[in-house]
């Protein structure tokens with residue numbers, strides 16, 4: 037593998053001042069793209085891949101097609117994305133006979149470029165070093181799946197890419213056989229070309245084959261792809277292709293994009309979450325040193341300057357009059373997000389839970405989770421170059437397709453002339469699915485007539501994005517004398533997650549926000565179970581944060597399952613196993629629970645002063661369970677998580693080391709959310725302006741982690757990037773209960789809440 | 796004024812009150828040092844100033860004038876044949892497959908390199924204390940810790956090798 041795209045001026049053209057070419061003119065000029073005749077079905081992905089993703093069987097009164105549409109936005113399984121059928125859209129042959137793979141998915145640290153390269157290498161049958169990979173810009177027709185989200189990049193691209201790679205190899209092989217005058221079944225890949233079996237001297241290089249004609253026909257029959265048991269590249273740990281550039285400072289991110297003659301932009305921001313501008317004005321900005329252009333439009337005001345410092349200094353001098361709106365306080369927002377019986381949408385109904393609940397033996401409980409901020413360490417960033425006939429935007433984005441459309445709309449140009457070049461992302465986690473910064477850079481660049489870079493400050497990143505919404509959960513359940521769940525109900529209120537991004541017509545039809553209720557349904561066997569989602573309208577923008585509703589909902593449900601186990605005086609692991617069956621996802625859940633328990637020394641005495649808790653979930657088809665070992669300082673109220681043992685079954689694992697890294701990272705996110713992270717609103721504004729008021733987990737609080745991967749044994753990869761975020765907080769809460777006999781019902785379980793619980 | 800960066804004199808236009816991170820990234824185009832909070836909290840902007848890990852976002856140029864600044868771009872060495880030899884910390888970060896998004900990694904690596912210079916044989920607790928003020932939002936802490944410990948061992952092995960008599964080395 038010869039390095040990743042975003043280090044060289046290939047697909048991503050990351051450092052445009054060095055090389056103002058685009059993908060098509062890149063230094064290593066690929067062979068000319070040939071014409072492709074469509075002759076067989078397109079890759080309509082989705083129908084076969086809905087296992088578990090949206091719990092569709094449970095959805096009432098919601099047309100399937102609407103959910104499919106929503107899947108586009110969620111990016112979860114069931115996503116009806118079209119991938120290019122033409123193998124020449126995915127692949128090119130380089131003059132040095134390596135094969136280049138173009139990817140529509142962006143690399144944000146999840147290792148997707150490496151995993152997808154493994155999938156391609158499997159069917160191309162070439163050496164790992166002979167595969168080159170490049171980030172596709174929007175200038176390349178890669179279908180409509182220009183979004184990287186929902187833990188779906190590997191699971192969604194898997195089959196189309198296997199087929200494209202197999203087809204590409206078969207087409208080249210057929211042509212090579214003609215050139216070599218040999219029967220097609222005797223022509224094999226040999227190094228960077230093809231050779232006749234048993235006669236290695238009769239060979240032809242890939243480039244010679246690729247350039248031998250300009251029009252290619254699809255094979256009449258679909259090319260057979262390997263049986264998954266025969267994979268030799270998929271399933272093997274591979275060193276990530278993007279890592280060398282990331283330890284030497286060569287990797288280029290949106291915040292790093294530079295062009296000759298570029299300037300820096302800054303934009304006026306409202307002082308409160310509900311503020312509206314009464315008037316926007318230039319004020320003294322134009323007189324400030326280094327200012328190139330002051331832009332005042334009806335709905336937008338900003339400055340272009342020689343340096344970032346000058347731009348921010350000048351923007352502070354602009355004269356804006358605000359109507360500050362209502363001075364929202366945290367308590368008011370929490371009151372809004374409360375389960376109170378209005379407008380609930382039933383999203384799961386089995387039997388009749390309400391008939392059995394409310395009796396004396398019913399256990400009830402409530403949970404709350406706070407606003408959280410993604411806060412990637414690389415803030416939002418984009419560089420825009422707006423020419424009359426061509427617009428280019430280098431951007432740290434999870435959704436280059438949306439960025440292109442929104443930029444075109446914002447600056448009033450035809451989308452066809454806009455090319456979005458995704459760079460590496462310095463963290464995404466759902467936050468880089470927006471497009472605000474690209475629009476800001478483009479508007480300023482258009483007004484100033486020079487390329488403009490906008491890179492948000494930490495204050496902007498913390499205050500002006502969208503947040504994981506507040507949630508509130510009410511649970512009730514009954515267990516019979518033998519420890520079997522009789523009835524369980526989860527009523528869940530949340531601010532919007534996906535709905536903020538969908539047209540009102542669609543949200544009206546759907547009723548309940550699938551992002552908000554992700555992870556809310558009950559996976560355990562019970563003859564009566566019911567989940568109800570309450571959509572609550574917040575005056576602050578909320579949206580997709582890693583795992584969407586998974587973390588809040590799993591915290592509530594898996595904490596409550598523990599409460600039921602303790603009420604029934606049954607070991608929490610045994611209780612869970614008892615209330616699951618052996619088939620399907622339920623059986624996979626049982627196996628990861630047992631594996632996590634084994635790895636986490638469940639049932640053995642914990643070291644003095646510590647205790648263990650367990651929790652599990654199934655999300656986007658992936659089953660994952662964790663055992664957390666914790667202690668608490670009863671004088672400070674500080675919980676310490678010493679160890680987390682995790683077991684995950686994500687089906688077929690493409691790159692096991694990459695999957696482990698995702699579990700490890702999710703554990704740290706989970707611990708941070710469980711113990712520390714909480715955004716609050718005061719006097720109408722988001723409180724944190726920097727990390728002093730929104731501290732992140734550090735190595736000092738980081739637990740030791742151990743991860744074991746199980747295989748579903750069906751050759752189907754499932755999502756990895758988010759499912760493990762679910763069980764962390766409840767495993768910690770359950771361990772805290774095991775240790776102290778007390779439960780913290782609200783995240784984060786910080787010192788104040790722990791002390792209150794212990795009091 | 797002149798700055799000495801990675802062994803090279805660089806003339807910069809900005810005044811002595813300008814902050815080093817912007818001079819590096821925006822004026823000189825050296826984007827290996829990242830920016831995260833511009834307030835000293837996160838550590839992604841860390842560079843070495845005379846070998847000491849320093850947060851470039853809160854460091855005015857006046858402080859570094861006349862000193863040797865090392866950024867991530869200058870951490871690897873070229874050997875006599877011109878081949879690039881990664882710093883043992885960089886190599887350890889590759890071997891342990893540490894980075895995810897990578898945005899914090901220049902800061903992590905330089906912080907670790909400076910730390911191992913002062914404490915070549917650290918305990919795990921000492922590594923945690925030394926690295927404990929550098930954020931990694933992706934949560935690579937487990938691997939960072941392992942990699943820093945591995946780099947320490949690797950550097951110790953190199954020192955031993957270098958001090959052995961030639962015939963033993965061969």
Ligand code: FES
Nearest residue numbers: 831832835838852
């Ligand atoms: S950018 Fe310097 S410490 Fe955060």
Ligand code: FES
Nearest residue numbers: 896897931932933
């Ligand atoms: S690798 Fe992403 S912040 Fe550390």
